[in-house]
Amino acid sequence: MKKLSFVFFVLIGIEANAQKQDYPIQPVAFTNVKLTDHFWTSRIETNRTVTIPASFERCKTTGRVKNFEMAAEHKGKFCTVYPFDDTDIYKTIEGASYSLAVHPDEKLQTYLDSLITIIGNAQEPDGYLYTARSIDPLHPISAAGPERWINEQSSSHELYNCGHMFEAAAAHYMATGKRNFLNIALKNADLLVRTFGPDKKHVAPGHEIVEMGLVRLYRITGKRAYLDLAKFFIDERGKKQYNKKSKNVFENGVYWQDDKPVIEQDEAEGHAVRAMYLYSGMADVAALTGDKQYLAAIDKIWDNMVGKKMYVQGSIGAVGDGERFGDNYELPNTTAYNETCAAIGSVFWNQRMFLLHGDAKYIDVLEKTLYNGLISGVGLDGKSFFYTNAMQIQDNFNHPDIERERSGWFTCSCCPTNVARLIPSVPGYMYAQNGKDIYVNLFISGTANVTVNNSKVKITQQNNYPWNGDLAFTVAPSKAMDMNVRIRIPGWAQNEAIPSDLYRYQHQNNENVTIKINGEPVQYHMEKGYAVLAKKWKKNDRIEVNLPMEVRRVTANAKLPNDDNKVALQRGPMMYCAEWKDNFGKAANIIVPENTKFTTQYEGDLLNGVTVLKADVKSVVIDDSGQNIHTKNQTLTAIPYYAWANRGKGEMMVWFPQQVKYIDLLTSENTVK
Known part of the structure; x- marks a missing residue:
């Protein structure tokens, strides 16, 4: 397999022109x-051996591959449900390409080539590629x-x-050196350049995501038209006439982030996945063009999201109607939506915000999302x-939008294939560099190779994170050199539950x-959340960092009434939940008084190995007659939130009342408050 330099954002390849302007900080590939x-x-290995093969198989058995085959022949009937079903194949190819980049697999590469041939056959002569139309x-x-782009x-x-x-083709090219998929993508991108623009079609x-994809192709080719088109698409927002007075997000344009020009937006709004891809695209274009108005807008939007619209375990997109952000502080637990794709988009955006600003607060949010609200989406x-990621499951409350158990596939299966492309790229979020500054962002054992002032530097991490806060780093430059090693000191280790006042430690x-x-x-001194270790580093210099990892009780801002008088449990980067399996068949009846003491225990045979929390707490009991209520002592066992729903279906809770204040007697729900 031909090896090319594969950088997570900066892809240097054919016809590449040196970028004069870009993110000031660059990720280590x-x-x-x-x-x-x-x-x-x-x-990552499970993703390679199970998730990616299963995704390809399901793309085949559900008709997604057949759609491309029929499109090549221009006959048949579109055999899936959604016009975006094509993307499930693209995203799986992207994930498979990332896997190939570090784990060569001739059989997989051959299969990708066969799929790419099918995709290429479906492309129309002018570059158009869209099976929902080309079949018939x-x-x-x-x-x-009835016509191209009319319903875009x-x-x-x-x-x-x-x-x-575009994203998949770029990944495949950089992983394999083959142009077969890249040529298809470039032909399509050139069609977009001919079709859309100031003196052409406006939309x-x-x-959103075409903006991010066009930037990827620009980085490979240096073709300015791709970057210009990405910016054009972003600047087209806010020009369509909507009913501005309507509170309906579809009627007023909020759902599409289209109610006002992007530079006037200051709130995370609308469909959460679309929003994350838009803000990521804005960050990309801002980095490459120096657009300060974009920067000002996404800074304000980020503050709004993290300060008023994020769940305690990092998920976003509270409202099921429209898969969207709600109003400020609208974060219900019983109906929380929290699409997995939105968490993935949040990781994309927060990484870009870090690359722009060099502030650890963005990685703090990225880490919270990654370890909790994102990987909870895959069993x-x-x-x-999980398509959605619940905050509360109780037997006497069953909302139709809340998933109680995992599914192998969905009619709209955007989340599983998005997971397939995210997981193998996780090592690309660990390190970043700006000249002689090396940023250590995530704590995962392994080795990294970077270049500082044309000299090689090897960094080795040794830890048992996220279960233990003792971190060790060995720095081995090829020759002694001055360098700044910037190690992120997580907000959770500095008494900050989140970089806003939305949640705090009790x-x-x-x-x-x-x-x-x-x-x-x-x-050491701190800069933007990093311990800056500046010295002349010599081979095998060793850094040891101790992050205190006691159990923390998290409380919510008073403007979140659903969390009033409740606590969530955190240890290190992990949020915890109680699940029925460990707590006598229930979880919604548990009370965690303020003076509760916790112990921790690593259980290697449980849920692929987890640290559990134990505590003596109270639980509410209703007698068999249904006439009497009392509390009793019991042992609480809490597991990491990401691991819930891997042992069957039952109750789960994240927020626990600290005391019984009153009981709601409802026909459909008895709620301890």
Whole structure:
């Protein structure tokens, strides 16, 4: 297999022109990082051996592959449901390409080539590629509209399909060196350049991602038209006439982030996945063009999301109607939506915000999302998934939008295939670089190879994170050199539950983070959430960092009434929940008084190995007659939130009342408050 330099954002390839302007901080490519830990290597290997093959198989059995075959022949009937079903193949190819980049597999590469041939055959002569129309151009499915692009803003997802194809083609090219998929993507991108622009067709893409995809192709080719088109699509938002007075998000344009120009937006709004892809695209274009108005807008939007619209375990998109953000502080637990794709989009956006600003608060949010609200979306078996990620499951309350158990596939299966492309790229979020500054963002055992001032530097991490806060780093430059190693000190280790006042710790921890170099304690200064260790580094210099990891009680802002008088449990980056399996068949009846003391225990045979929390608590009991209520002592066992629903169906709780204040007696729900 031909090896090319594969950088997570900056892809240097054919006809590449040196970018004069870009993110000031650059990520270290995941291909330059080799993991040795259990937590992430097991997930990446499961993704490679289970999730990706299962995804390809389901693309075949559900007709997604057949759609491309019929499109090549221009006959048949579109045999799936949604016009964006093409993207499930694209996203799985992207994930498979990331896997190939670090784990060569001739059989997989051959299969990808066969799929790419099928995709290429479906492409029309001018570059158009959209099976929902090409199968029967005279009678496309209703969502597609009678003509190309006519329904793009509302329902066709034509440009959304293009964006995912561009992302996949870029990944495949950089992983294999083959141009077969890249040529298809470039032909399609050139069609978009000929079709859309200031003096051509105008549209604000209905589901954003084409902007990110065009930037990927620009980085490979240096073709400015791709970057210009990405910016054009972003700037088209806010120009369509809507009913501005309507509170309906579909009627007023909020659902599509299209109610006002992007530079005037200051609130995370509308469909949460679309929003994350838009804000990521804005960050990309801002980095490459220096657009300060974009920067000002996404800074304000980020503050709004993290300060008023994020769940305690990092999920976003509270409202099921429209899969969207709600109003400020609208974060219900019993009906929380929290689409897995939105969590993935949040990781994309927060990484970009870090690359722009160099502030650890963005990685704090990324880590919270990654370890909690994102990986909760895939089962430990690698082939069962959550589309939504619940905050509360109780037997006497059953909301139709709340998933109580995982599914192998969905009619709209965007989340499983999005997981397939995210998991193998996790090592690319660990390190970043700006000149002689090396940022250590995530704590995962393994080795990374970076270049500083044209000299090689090897960094080795040794830890048992996220279960233990003792971190060790060995720095091995090829020759002694001055360098700044910037190690993120997580907000949770500095008494900050989240970089806003939305959540806080009930009690302050006075234990300091300690750092040693070659066994000697060192004084360090903090910059933007990083401990800056500046010295002339020599081969095998050793850094030791101790992050205190006691159990923390998290409370919510008073503006979140659903969490009033309740606590959530956190240890390190992990949020915890109680599940029926460990708590006498129930979880919604548990009370965690303020003076509760917790113990921790690592259980290697439970849920692929987890640290559990134990405590003596109270539980509410209703007698057999249904006439009497009392409390009793019981032992609480809490597991990491991401691991719930891997052992069957039952109750689950994240927020626990600290005391019984009153009981609601309802026909459908008895709620302890």
